[in-house]
Amino acid sequence: MKLYRTEAGCVVEESSQYYKLDGITIDFLLAREDLPEYLSEMIAQSTAQTGFHLPRILAPLSHQEVWAAGVTYYRSRGARMEESKDAGGGNFYDRVYSAERPELFFKSTASRTVGPGGKVRIRRDAHWSVPEPELTLVISPKGRINGYTIGNDMSSRDIEGENPLYLPQAKVYDGSCALGPCILVSEGPLPHSTEITLEIDRNNRVEFSGSVALTELKRDPKTLVEYLLRDNSFPSGCFLMTGTGIVPPSSFTLAHGDRIRITIPPIGTLENEVA
Ligand code: DO4
Ligand code: MG
DSSP states (O other): OEEEEETTEEEEEETTEEEEETTOOHHHHHTOTTHHHHHHHHHHTSOOOSSOOOOOEEOSOSSOEEEEEESOSHHHHHHHHHHTGGGTOHHHHHHHHHSSSOEEEEEEOGGGEEOTTOEEOOOTTOSOEEOOEEEEEEEOTTOOEEEEEEEEEOEEHHHHHHOGGGHHHHHOSTTOEEEEEEEEEOSSOOOTTOEEEEEEEETTEEEEEEEEEGGGOOSOHHHHHHHHTTTOOOTTOEEEEOOOSOOOOTTOOOOTTOEEEEEETTTEEEEEEEO
């Protein structure tokens, strides 16, 4: 079951049929502990739309915070150690990769987050920027994983690499986050074989592509959620990006006009242009 937030309200897609949730907000839905069960009941009592075309899709959030985990894939550990070697930060990344406590950081709010087709941004004072394609958990106030979406944790690698204490500036700025296209509402975990694919087009040519399987994710999503909710409450629910396992080569930096496509097959494709 897929949940979309559109400019005409929330819509559920189930078995290629669409159901409009008139008058029901994304905040109401994401604050529920029983989202999968609630939506199943809603559509069982509704009639599917005929000849329906999805209105413009928006990022699937309103009052929810977006958090992120870092250095959860071996590839990310290596990239962080490389970019921060002159700042003496390399050792921290190695240690956090193997530590019991994960790296978790505040990433975004609705105002800094774009949906499918929206424009993500490169920081004006950065010169080495990358997208980070990440499986993103949709979490209820009590910490139940109610679904999954696709996230892009846009990052300024030069700022992050200069000093680990600059991480919030490298990660949190206008247009630094994309989420969507939908929430795959699901009670169970995604199969470990699930692949995340990133393609970056420049001037109608693929400039970079890469993929990673969830088998490479070092941390269990439930453990990440448990740490995030320790002494931290989310009355509207929240999103948690689970880290990147795809890092373009160090010679690569994003340019204005690049098109970023992130695909996670059971969820869909999130596509954004760089402003
Ligand atoms: O520690 C820096 C952040 C790393 C990150 O965002 C990631 O691994 O995805
Ligand atoms: Mg990341």
